[in-house]
Amino acid sequence: MTRVASRSESREKRHQRIRLDLAGTSDRPRLAVFRSNRHIYAQVIDDSSGRTLAAASTGESELRGGTQTKTEEARVVGRLVAERAKSAGVERVVFDRAGFRYHGRVKSLADAAREAGLDF
Numbered sequence: 367m368t369r370v371a372s373r374s375e376s377r378e379k380r381h382q383r384i385r386l387d388l389a390g391t392s393d394r395p396r397l398a399v400f401r402s403n404r405h406i407y408a409q410v411i412d413d414s415s416g417r418t419l420a421a422a423s424t425g426e427s428e429l430r431g432g433t434q435t436k437t438e439e440a441r442v443v444g445r446l447v448a449e450r451a452k453s454a455g456v457e458r459v460v461f462d463r464a465g466f467r468y469h470g471r472v473k474s475l476a477d478a479a480r481e482a483g484l485d486f
Contacts, residue, residue, distance in 0.1 A: 380465035388462055389413045397447070397459040397479065397486065399472055406440045406471050408447040408479075410456055420450035440471040444478030451484060458485045 371379070390396030390413040400407045407423040424430070424439045429446075432439065451459065466472045480486070 377465040384462070384465060388460060390460060390462075394458045394460050395419055395451075395456055396462045397451075397476075397484070398462040398464060399466065399475055400464055401440075401466055401471055406436070406443055406475060408443055408475060410447065410451045410454070410459060419454045419456055420447055422447040422450060437471050437474045440475040441478040444475035445482045447475075448479040448482030448484045452482075457483075461486045 388396065390411050392412050392414055395410045395412045398409045398411055405424040407425070408421065409418050410420040411418050422443045424436075424443055429439065429442060434442070461476060463472050463476075468476070476486075
C-alpha cells in the first residue's frame with residue numbers, strides 16, 4: 367500500500383524542484399517567502415555568499431498585535447522588506463514562493479514589494 371504525502375511534504379517537494387532552477391546571485395538576490403498559519407516571513411538572500419541582505423516578518427514587535435487581516439499584514443511585510451532591500455542596495459530580485467501557490471498572502475506580499483520599488 368502506498369503512502370500519500372502530506373500537504374507540507376508536497377510543498378517541500380515543490381520547493382526543492384523550484385530551487386533547482388532558481389538561485390539568488392549578488393546581482394539579483396532571491397526574495398524568499400515562507401507562510402505559516404499565523405505569520406509570513408520574507409528574506410532577500412544572496413545565495414552565492416550565503417548572506418541575508420534584508421528580512422521582514424509579522425513576528426516583529428512593531429507589526430504584532432494589529433487588527434489587520436493576514437493578507438493586509440502580508441502587504442505590510444512586502445512593503446517593509448522592499449524598503450529594507452532598497453536601503454541595502456538591492457533593486458532587482460528573483461521571487462521564490464517556496465512551493466506555495468501564488469495567491470492570497472503570497473501574492474499580496476509580492477504585489478506590495480513591487481509597488482515599493484523591487485523589480486521582479
